[in-house]
Amino acid sequence: MSGDKRVHTSVPDTETAIDRNLPEFPAAKPIDEDNYFRLHKPPPYLSQISRDVAEFINYHHLQKRKIVLVTSGGTTVPLENNTVRFIDNFSAGTRGATSAEYFLENGYAVVFLHREFSLLPYSRHYSHTTNCFLDYMTESKDGKVEVNAEFQKEMIVVLRKYRYAQSNNLLLLVPFTTVHQYLFTLKLIAQELSVIGSDALFYLAAAVSDFFLPSSRVPEHKIQSQESGGKLVVDLEPVPKFLSRLVDSWAPISMIVSFKLETDSSILIKKARGALERYNHQLVIGNLLQSRKYEVVFVTQESERWVRLSQEQVDAGIDIESLIIPEVIKLHQSSIEEKKKMGL
Numbered sequence: 257m258s259g260d261k262r263v264h265t266s267v268p269d270t271e272t273a274i275d276r277n278l279p280e281f282p283a284a285k286p287i288d289e290d291n292y293f294r295l296h297k298p299p300p301y302l303s304q305i306s307r308d309v310a311e312f313i314n315y316h317h318l319q320k321r322k323i324v325l326v327t328s329g330g331t332t333v334p335l336e337n338n339t340v341r342f343i344d345n346f347s348a349g350t351r352g353a354t355s356a357e358y359f360l361e362n363g364y365a366v367v368f369l370h371r372e373f374s375l376l377p378y379s380r381h382y383s384h385t386t387n388c389f390l391d392y393m394t395e396s397k398d399g400k401v402e403v404n405a406e407f408q409k410e411m412i413v414v415l416r417k418y419r420y421a422q423s424n425n426l427l428l429l430v431p432f433t434t435v436h437q438y439l440f441t442l443k444l445i446a447q448e449l450s451v452i453g454s455d456a457l458f459y460l461a462a463a464v465s466d467f468f469l470p471s472s473r474v475p476e477h478k479i480q481s482q483e484s485g486g487k488l489v490v491d492l493e494p495v496p497k498f499l500s501r502l503v504d505s506w507a508p509i510s511m512i513v514s515f516k517l518e519t520d521s522s523i524l525i526k527k528a529r530g531a532l533e534r535y536n537h538q539l540v541i542g543n544l545l546q547s548r549k550y551e552v553v554f555v556t557q558e559s560e561r562w563v564r565l566s567q568e569q570v571d572a573g574i575d576i577e578s579l580i581i582p583e584v585i586k587l588h589q590s591s592i593e594e595k596k597k598m599g600l
């Protein structure tokens with residue numbers, strides 16, 4: 257017996273043949289959020305996640321600890337049910353994993369909804385670096401494995417923080433792989449977190465696909481090139497605007513921070529402001545793919561403000577998240593006070 261009770265999302269559910277009874281989505285008609293959840297089957301493991309999340313929230317709520325949901329990594333859109341090909345969204349998970357560490361340092365409990373096998377808080381320092389993890393090790397004279405002397409000082413700091421988070425049950429890891437799993441899991445966690453109202457914070461750093469393939473149209477088996485004359489034409493639907501549901505009905509009292517990723521600097525602020533106006537939430541953090549590790553822009557209803565690392569900070573290896581998170585926490589604190597005044 258493996259004894260591994262964790263949920264894994266990266267392996268497709270191969271036993272599920274396609275349910276052809278599902279209605280076809282009308283082409284070019286955006287699927288609204290409620291229909292999405294009505295017409296698609298929830299992932300089979302969702303009840304296990306629901307139990308874990310509820311337990312985690314109760315535990316920290318009793319201790320009056322604030323809880324942040326950090327989403328991280330890119331979602332996939334499988335083109336086949338037994339998935340060989342899929343479309344992916346760019347994100348290593350650095351923003352999410354690093355941000356989670358700073359939230360933990362600032363006394364928050366963190367639900368970390370992440371793309372399975374993307375970067376995780378703490379282990380990110382060693383897991384996906386150019387070094388293989390074995391390069392951090394050395395063999396002692398008496399044949400034991402030890403951490404190489406040059407890494408000891410830094411590793412002990414990371415190890416202590418990691419152990420602290422673990423032994424105080426401060427970090428709950430919840431995986432997703434597909435955009436479908438992401439949407440169902442986000443909805444579930446949001447509804448559970450809504451119980452703690454303004455003490456909950458949503459920090460949506462995951463790179464979520466704007467397009468998906470409705471399950472009624474996903475073939476069961478690997479697409480054969482001979483059958484389509486060697487061409488692959490993919491006809492995707494727009495992903496329902498889940499942020500509007502999150503803001504209006506899943507977690508209406510909580511503070512919501514979303515990220516806007518662009519590659520063209522001339523449209524970043526316009527797009528970030530557009531998202532803020534459309535969903536009417538508290539903060540959009542805009543970033544460009546090219547400069548995301550050094551600068552971001554905070555766009556609120558009232559203002560837009562750049563947060564940047566100086567050249568010395570870049571050279572010293574400072575994470576931009578060490579500037580972002582204290583700012584977000586200040587805004588969360590004001591939002592809590594405002595909601596309390598309103599009796600919420």
Ligand code: 9Z3
Pocket residue numbers: 329346347348349350351352460461462463464465514515516517543545548
């Ligand atoms: C981001 O903009 C993240 O900061 C990055 C982080 C994906 C750029 P890395 O993981 O990258 O550090 O390599 N995330 C949000 C992207 C997104 O899909 N936003 C949606 C949108 O723009 C709204 S939730 O419409």
